[in-house]
Amino acid sequence: MKIGFIGFGNMAQAIATGLIENNVTDLTDLIFSNRTESKRKVLETQFNIKGTPHNQDVWNQSDLIILAVKPYQVEEVLTKIDKVHSPYVISVVAGVTNQQLAAYLPESSFIRTMPNLNAQVGEGITAIIENSTAKNELLEQAKKIFESIGTVVELPESQIGPFIAIAGSSPALVFMFIDTLARSAVKYGITKDKAIEIAAQAVLGSAKTVLNSSQSPWNLIDQVSSPGGITVDGILSLLQNDFSASIIQSVDAMVEKNDQLSK
Template identity: 40%
Template sequence: MNSKIGFIGAGNMTYAIVSGLLNSDPHGKENIYVSNRTMDKAERLSEEFEISFTVNNRSLVETCDIIVLSVKPAKYKEVLDEIKDVVTSKHVIVSVAAGITIEYIEKFFNKPVKVVRTMPNTPVLVGEGMTAVTSNNYTEKDDLNAVLNLFESIGRVDVIDESLMDSIPAISGSSPAYVYMFIEALADGGVLHGLSREKAYKYAAQAVLGAAKMVLEKEKHPGELKDMVCSPAGSTIEAVYSLEKSNFRGAVIQAMNACTDKVKQMGKTES
């Protein structure tokens, strides 16, 4: 990390990103700063990761090069109004909030401002995040690469058109929650049939991890991988049949539609 990175907001996403960054580069702590409107959360991060903290967003902006706006969408207006006068041409403003567009951020400034819109997910905490990235025309290649390098150090990164960004929370940003529910359900089934809770979570989580790795590394269609597990008249195809009778895929897609609708609604509310 050659750039100084400032996080405005000390919530869960900041914690996840900072933890992931320092797992990747333990010596990078001197280039990480965090600000928060209350002292307690900022102090917790500072003590755990030995990074600098402040309750003054403007001073953080003056110190740092990359400014990550890690606050709730409803707080963006307040934060942008506060820092707009100290943001210069050197700064790169990075959004991590669902529904907040580049245009919404740009309208706070009466000058060209580099803006990168991202949508990471919490597995950045363990270096296995997935982050979608898009940027405005003022963002130079080196600036974008600095942001890409930041997120590549904590997982995979994909540059997409901004028109697709509202679709990302449902499939990536929010989807770990669905996966945790699935793991919990698998574990409950294991406990029902005699496994201890500890062993059930271990078996379920490792199965999900391994299955995901197969999709990413074997470059086979998920349907083909599923078919490899399903023997004729076997137990797996019986389970698949039961899931299909319960509208398993339809329920997942319906949940994703609800998530996407909410993201779009949030964007309209804040803009």
């Protein structure tokens, strides 16, 4: 299957890298568009795949399109394409709904998706938004593509807001947590670089422990918390200072903002 990228920014590049490194497709079956010649040549050399300045070329030569332009560009890009040919379409564009995509793509089977930043290191989580009109072959292709950069969940479109909060935006919260942990250690003489490495590795290992365990995160907390020990005092301090409530309020704020932008 020939896969074309309309738009080839950071997320599209992460997807291309996953496809290439995991041998999901041949290099000769990939093509991307970029209007700037100098940038296009750099990307062609970097990824060893074909580039073109024309979105129409990508559309015509592909069995499956990954739409990865900015949200404000979607209408202009899709209305200018001659759609005599009808490839499958996977959108990774934030905020563009199934209803909007259906208006722009009346003849194409499409799927809306929402990958997150961690796709850039092969540890992403991608939501595939349910679409009853999408063909099964497209759904299977979408799963294969996004499993090359992490894991996949299927969600109804009504749940995209909380997904964005706990997956799309949450890396910023985790980065903030890592930075704060590190700064706390700097207070006691550990260098900032070393403290960041320690904190980041602890977060990475903790995440893997949760994913590999059949126990709930709170049960795992109990395993780390010896009676009368150091960890208990730390946990109690967070509880007394409304740590959980602050996280919930942050998620609520992000869901509310997404709802406002979606109207």
